[in-house]
Amino acid sequence: QHLPNISVDVTWTQNGVTVAGGHGQGDGLHQLSTPIGLYVDEDRTIYIADSTNHRIVEWKYNATSGQVVAGGNGQGNGSDQLNEPTDVILDKWTDSLIICDWGNQRVEEATSSVANQLLIV
Numbered sequence: 001q002h003l004p005n006i007s008v009d010v011t012w013t014q015n016g017v018t019v020a021g022g023h024g025q026g027d028g029l030h031q032l033s034t035p036i037g038l039y040v041d042e043d044r045t046i047y048i049a050d051s052t053n054h055r056i057v058e059w060k061y062n063a064t065s066g067q068v069v070a071g072g073n074g075q076g077n078g079s080d081q082l083n084e085p086t087d088v089i090l091d092k093w094t095d096s097l098i099i100c101d102w103g104n105q106r107v108e109e110a111t112s113s114v115a116n117q118l119l120i121v
Contacts, residue, residue, distance in 0.1 A: 020046055020059040020066060027053050029065040037087030037100070047097060049085040056088050056099060056110065070097055070110035077104045 021032035037049040044061040047069070055072035059065075071082030083103025091098055097110040 020048055020057075029057075029067065032057070037085075039089045041090055047088045047090060049088045049099070051084045051086060051102075054082045054084065054103075056082070056085060056097060069112075070099060070108075075103070082108075 021030070021035065023030045025031065025033050027033060032048065032050050032053070034050070034052040035048045036051045039047045041047070046059045048057045048059065048066070050057050053072070054075045055068050056070035057066035058069045059067075070088075071080070071085065073080045075081065075083050077083060082099065082101050084101075085099050086102040087100040089098050090096075091109075094109075095112050099108045099110060101108050
């Protein structure tokens with residue numbers, strides 16, 4: 001899909017719309033705690049590195065809450081845990097998430113075929 005070039009002198013309106021979180025800081029599926037990095041796919045699904053909740057949360061377009069797709073099992077270095085993730089991207093070729101797991105000083109791959117299982121890259 002081709003995206004149009006954005007002019008260097010573009011101006012944006014300042015009436016933003018909350019698309020994820022917005023219900024105060026917390027660990028509920030409608031809340032975030034220190035969201036740092038994100039990735040938006042072609043379906044407008046947002047993947048958020050919810051750092052101090054030690055998880056990656058997927059927010060479908062127009063959803064009122066998210067779904068944990070990696071981590072979310074407390075802070076740690078286990079195969080189903082993250083430690084302050086800072087960024088996430090989607091690898092379309094393998095249908096997996098590539099996660100910068102800052103607190104564990106590692107990059108991990110979370111595959112969709114094995115829920116919450118992380119492979120160290």
